[in-house]
Amino acid sequence: MNLMKFIKLTPLEQVEKARRETYISLKKHEKRIIEKMNKVKKDIKKNLIINFSPSEFAFGFEGCKKCYYDKKINKLELKSFFPPIFNTFDRIQKRFFHGKSSKEVDKNLEEGTIVADYERIIRTKVLYDKKDRPFTMTGKIDAYIKHKDSFSVIDFKTTNINPNKINTYETQLQSYAFMLENSDEKSLKLSPIKGLGILCFEPNNITNKNSDLVKMDWDTKWYPIDVIVDHKKIIDYVTIIQDFLFENENPQSSNNCNICNFFNEKK
Numbered sequence: 087m088n089l090m091k092f093i094k095l096t097p098l099e100q101v102e103k104a105r106r107e108t109y110i111s112l113k114k115h116e117k118r119i120i121e122k123m124n125k126v127k128k129d130i131k132k133n134l135i136i137n138f139s140p141s142e143f144a145f146g147f148e149g150c151k152k153c154y155y156d157k158k159i160n161k162l163e164l165k166s167f168f169p170p171i172f173n174t175f176d177r178i179q180k181r182f183f184h185g186k187s188s189k190e191v192d193k194n195l196e197e198g199t200i201v202a203d204y205e206r207i208i209r210t211k212v213l214y215d216k217k218d219r220p221f222t223m224t225g226k227i228d229a230y231i232k233h234k235d236s237f238s239v240i241d242f243k244t245t246n247i248n249p250n251k252i253n254t255y256e257t258q259l260q261s262y263a264f265m266l267e268n269s270d271e272k273s274l275k276l277s278p279i280k281g282l283g284i285l286c287f288e289p290n291n292i293t294n295k296n297s298d299l300v301k302m303d304w305d306t307k308w309y310p311i312d313v314i315v316d317h318k319k320i321i322d323y324v325t326i327i328q329d330f331l332f333e334n335e336n337p338q339s340s341n342n343c344n345i346c347n348f349f350n351e352k353k
Contacts (some may be wrong), residue, residue, distance in 0.1 A: 105285035135220045140261035147327050175244045179186035188231045192308040208273045215325040223265045238281030246288040252309050259311045264320045282311040
């Protein structure tokens with residue numbers, strides 16, 4: 087600011103001039119801060135090792151990209167309520183099938199013993215996508231079958247899945263195989279995995295009521311999924327996800343996302 091020119095101004099003009107100069111200075115400073123923060127954010131992203139979970143592939147990335155970005159990069163997540171009754175169903179299903187023959191699941195399965203008591207989280211070693219960016223994967227499986235020379239992975243679901251939409255879960259199941267064959271030294275390792283499938287349970291009818299005890303019939307359906315042996319599809323998929331996460335700064339909200347619509351209405 088030129089001092090001589092400033093002195094010649096009226097007091098009101100001086101106030102206005104000072105206000106404008108202060109505003110311009112602050113905006114320049116704000117711009118420098120934003121640029122610096124963006125640079126720091128890019129540096130953090132560059133060194134970030136993202137952890138994925140097989141269960142998030144079915145409805146996470148394939149759902150709202152904005153919410154997925156916030157979860158993986160900004161560590162912001164609105165967790166939905168998961169009814170405890172499903173955990174009870176899960177425990178009952180595991181308890182029933184543990185130690186039984188694979189034929190209890192489906193008569194066409196290769197003979198083997200079902201293992202449904204492994205409760206620990208499985209973690210992979212550090213892996214790399216097609217662009218040599220590191221990532222890891224963690225998750226839990228419901229059960230697996232120990233065959234003579236191989237293994238199969240079973241995913242229990244208490245729902246009636248539309249057969250035409252079974253491919254929605256394919257990436258999740260392929261990821262289980264990928265995770266188990268690339269687990270770290272402290273986790274369960276199963277290899278080779280030759281079978282994958284979803285065992286669905288759907289309540290059908292109450293057959294008996296005696297005092298406080300109710301007996302119920304359940305329909306079950308086994309959906310086998312072909313194993314992709316070289317896991318190329320999973321590596322390709324993770325590469326697509328990491329492209330999205332690393333190359334975007336603030337993805338747009340989805341019009342079909344109830345969470346995004348809720349927050350947009352509150353703005």
